[in-house]
Amino acid sequence: MAEQESAESIRPKMQVMLAVSHSIKGYPKPSVSSRNALDWILTKLLRPCCKKEYKILIFHVQIPDEDGYEDMDSIYTTVNDIRSHHKTEKQKGLALLEYFVKRCNEAEVDCEAWLSKGDPKLVICKEAKERQPDLLVLGSRGLGTLQRMFVGGSSSYCAKNAPCPVVIIRRDPSETPSDPLDD
Amino acid sequence: MAEQESAESIRPKMQVMLAVSHSIKGYPKPSVSSRNALDWILTKLLRPCCKKEYKILIFHVQIPDEDGYEDMDSIYTTVNDIRSHHKTEKQKGLALLEYFVKRCNEAEVDCEAWLSKGDPKLVICKEAKERQPDLLVLGSRGLGTLQRMFVGGSSSYCAKNAPCPVVIIRRDPSETPSDPLDD
Numbered sequence: 001m002a003e004q005e006s007a008e009s010i011r012p013k014m015q016v017m018l019a020v021s022h023s024i025k026g027y028p029k030p031s032v033s034s035r036n037a038l039d040w041i042l043t044k045l046l047r048p049c050c051k052k053e054y055k056i057l058i059f060h061v062q063i064p065d066e067d068g069y070e071d072m073d074s075i076y077t078t079v080n081d082i083r084s085h086h087k088t089e090k091q092k093g094l095a096l097l098e099y100f101v102k103r104c105n106e107a108e109v110d111c112e113a114w115l116s117k118g119d120p121k122l123v124i125c126k127e128a129k130e131r132q133p134d135l136l137v138l139g140s141r142g143l144g145t146l147q148r149m150f151v152g153g154s155s156s157y158c159a160k161n162a163p164c165p166v167v168i169i170r171r172d173p174s175e176t177p178s179d180p181l182d183d
Numbered sequence: 184m185a186e187q188e189s190a191e192s193i194r195p196k197m198q199v200m201l202a203v204s205h206s207i208k209g210y211p212k213p214s215v216s217s218r219n220a221l222d223w224i225l226t227k228l229l230r231p232c233c234k235k236e237y238k239i240l241i242f243h244v245q246i247p248d249e250d251g252y253e254d255m256d257s258i259y260t261t262v263n264d265i266r267s268h269h270k271t272e273k274q275k276g277l278a279l280l281e282y283f284v285k286r287c288n289e290a291e292v293d294c295e296a297w298l299s300k301g302d303p304k305l306v307i308c309k310e311a312k313e314r315q316p317d318l319l320v321l322g323s324r325g326l327g328t329l330q331r332m333f334v335g336g337s338s339s340y341c342a343k344n345a346p347c348p349v350v351i352i353r354r355d356p357s358e359t360p361s362d363p364l365d366d
Contacts, residue, residue, distance in 0.1 A: 011226075011230075011231060014227060014228070014230065040348060043194075044197060044317045044318070044348075045197070045228075045317075045318075047194075047197065047230060047233045047236045048194060049232060049233040049236065050230045050232040050233050053230045053232065134227045134228075135227070135228075135350065159342060159351065165223060165227075165350045165351065165352050165353070166350065166351070167318065167348045167349065167350040168342065168348065168349070169348050170348070
């Protein structure tokens with residue numbers, strides 16, 4: 001019995017992966033669905049008595065410029081202009097991650113955060129394949145009409161294609177912000 | 184800080200709901216996908232250091248006679264015949280639940296188990312609505328060609344319609360039993 005307990009106590013941390021997005025208003029405001037997903041992790045999944053047994057892997061997928069709207073009118077005349085633009089994009093992404101890392105720090109839960117680039121649904125599945133988390137958590141706006149938007153569309157794809165268990169934290173329709181831009 | 188810790192320590196148990204099915208071979212053998220789902224709960228989700236903080240709600244939905252194959256040739260001549268058939272069906276269901284309850288007992292995790300009747304996907308969503316678990320766990324055979332079967336078909340429906348977060352434990356194709364009846 002003592003042996004069994006000892007074997008159990010060295011079980012590796014539960015790795016919980018969370019893909020986060022910014023609100024429709026843009027960086028650095030996190031989307032309501034991503035905040036909901038972190039809330040669920042911190043208040044439901046994690047047990048306060050063994051916080052040390054979890055690690056939250058947080059990442060944000062930035063969509064390459066050709067799919068974006070910001071900076072569409074920018075004219076780049078030098079390589080430095082382009083480099084500076086990339087740096088700005090990265091800084092915006094980092095500012096978004098900051099919100100999530102700060103909340104994990106406040107909750108005293110181990111975390112790791114990074115930025116990726118590409119088609120969100122494909123990158124999320126690729127990251128899950130590489131990191132093999134015990135659980136992938138995705139927020140979803142839970143609205144059929146908005147399912148084309150970042151998280152909604154990605155979450156159903158990932159639920160079917162990610163190589164690990166996926167939990168989608170759907171938002172209750174009553175939680176829809178009165179100003180859609182707050183989403 | 185002490186107050187905060189105290190508030191955290193009285194957080195209610197995490198209620199994890201698990202819908203289980205029997206193997207294609209029939210009662211009382213549990214399906215591979217249901218066993219996988221319980222394995223994930225016991226080895227990944229539950230942290231050994233705070234087992235007391237979880238409660239597993241296990242139920243099995245029995246499909247009413249008109250959809251079954253067993254007892255198709257039975258002829259009921261008395262009310263007692265029918266009652267006896269119902270009793271048998273119930274006993275078979277209970278024998279299936281026994282496997283899951285036994286494993287929870289062995290793992291020293293609080294659980295509760297019951298039988299329901301009806302269309303599995305609708306009943307699963309109804310039970311989730313009534314019990315409001317923190318997480319609904321469903322096993323899935325993970326095979327497109329078998330998705331019409333009990334769990335596969337139900338799991339995607341429940342992921343979209345259950346009023347709580349749903350995690351689907353898909354089986355790796357390599358885990359497919361060589362004898363399909365062992366499924």
